[in-house]
Amino acid sequence: MGQQATATARITQSSSPVAGLARFFPDATPVRMPVQIARIVQAGEAPNYIESTVIEFGTPREVLFASKTPLEFADVLKLRNTDGSLDVEASVVAVQYQPGRTLVAARFLGNVPNWIVKS
Numbered sequence: 103m104g105q106q107a108t109a110t111a112r113i114t115q116s117s118s119p120v121a122g123l124a125r126f127f128p129d130a131t132p133v134r135m136p137v138q139i140a141r142i143v144q145a146g147e148a149p150n151y152i153e154s155t156v157i158e159f160g161t162p163r164e165v166l167f168a169s170k171t172p173l174e175f176a177d178v179l180k181l182r183n184t185d186g187s188l189d190v191e192a193s194v195v196a197v198q199y200q201p202g203r204t205l206v207a208a209r210f211l212g213n214v215p216n217w218i219v220k221s
Contacts (some may be wrong), residue, residue, distance in 0.1 A: 120158040120166050123198050123205045129161040131218060135188065139169065140180040142191065149180040157181075160218045165192060166207045173197060173204050178211070190214050 124130040135157040140149035152171055159166040165181065173179070177194045192208035199205075 118158055118168075119198075119200060119203075120168055120205055123196060123207055124159040124166050126196065127159070127161050127164060127166065127207065130159040130164075130166065131161070133157050133160040133165075133218065135160075135183055137165075137167075137181045137183050137188065139167075139171070140182075141171070141173070142178040142180055149182075151180075151182070162218060163214075164195065164207050164209050166205070169204045169206050170202065171204070172199075173206050179208055181208070188214070188217055190217075 137155060137157055138151040139153050139155060140151045142149065153169060155167045155169055157165045157167050173194050175194055175197055179192050179194065180190070181192055182189045191211045193211055194206055195209045196207035197204055
């Protein structure tokens with residue numbers, strides 16, 4: 103059974119609906135990284151990239167973005183940016199459904215050092 107908790111938000115305003123989801127991730131930093139996503143159905147399966155989207159917020163362990171694909175909790179995704187500097191698998195840990203899109207938070211399945219650098 104889950105426990106009730108309160109999270110303090112660092113994201114106070116944004117025109118992006120993903121900012122509403124980001125408030126549950128206190129370490130979330132605004133990011134604008136275009137990526138392609140693929141849903142991985144079986145381990146070892148070659149990714150079939152189904153959508154291009156933009157990572158809008160990130161933490162050292164999670165990415166947050168909007169998707170037109172109806173993703174669900176625990177879906178495993180492959181995320182890849184155009185230059186290949188980010189090419190990782192992540193598991194969906196939070197979703198918020200809105201008409202025509204799904205707001206998604208996905209946690210990396212492995213260590214991804216230095217993918218997000220704070221100044």
